[in-house]
Amino acid sequence: MDTTCAGGCGKQGEHRCSGCKQAHYCSAECQKNLEGYASKSALVSSSLKDTYRIKDWQTHKKTCLPPLPRPRTTHCTGCQVRFSPNNDMEKQEANLICPDCGYVACSNCACHNRRGTCYCQDSNFGHKYCGRVPEWYHFSQRTGRPYSGSNHPDHEDAKMHKVPESVWETEPRQCGNCEELKVCLTPGFRCQYWMCQ
Structure with missing residues (x-):
């Protein structure tokens, strides 16, 4: 999991969002400063990355939900x-508990192979989305937000799904989801892939 500060300062986020426990922040000051910048868009001109982070913070603030019990x-x-x-084997046989x-x-x-969609944002029943070819059903059932992280599927699986070689990045990098060093698909590939289907 990426623990970089959601504020865009580049530091490690030691604090988590109290609502969802997913977004990381380096300090309360960084979070407060972002709130102030987000409300004063005229001050936001330092870089596109900072602008993106602030927009991302606004989105996070609107969609942030505390984790469900x-x-x-x-019951299903x-x-x-x-x-x-008297038959716990019914649910244990197929291992259908996330x-x-x-x-x-x-x-x-x-x-089959999809196993429903659980509440997790970056995985489905313990299987991380980053190791799979992107699919339309890779989303959190709770929030409705699709998985938007890195993808580095097995090359054989990618060939089976007709993923062209041209959409692979040239250099390996650290995956933001599983933190492994992998050659990933380009970020824009997800949209291109779904439109071609």
């Missing part, structure tokens, strides 16, 4: 069907 494991979180009380958010899916709500 973990769902009960006696998607359709609310109750699992038989280890991160606790989302539970029954066999009807779990799709």
Whole structure:
């Protein structure tokens, strides 16, 4: 997970957003300064990166939600069907409990290879989106926001999905999601790929 300050100062964010626990900030002052800059757009002229970060902060402030309490494991979180009380194997057989958010899916709500969509923003039932070819259903069911991080799928998987060689970056870089050093797809590829489908 990227712990760089959401304020764009380049420092490591030691503090987290109290609402969602996902955005990182280096200090309360940095967060307050961003709030002030965001309301005074005339002061924002230092660089496009800073402008993007402030817009990103405004978006985060509007869409920030506290994490949900973990769902009960006696019912499917998607359709609310109750699992038989004496048969826990029903949900354990297919391993349909997300280890991160606790989302539970029954066999009807779990799709082959997609396995439904849990509440996590950057993964689905513990499988990170960054290691997959981008798909339209890679989003958080809770917020409705699509995954917007790096993608570095296996080359065989990319060939199967007809990902052209021209959309790969030339140099490996650190993935913002899994923090591994990988050759990633170019950031604009996601939109191009979906329009071609």
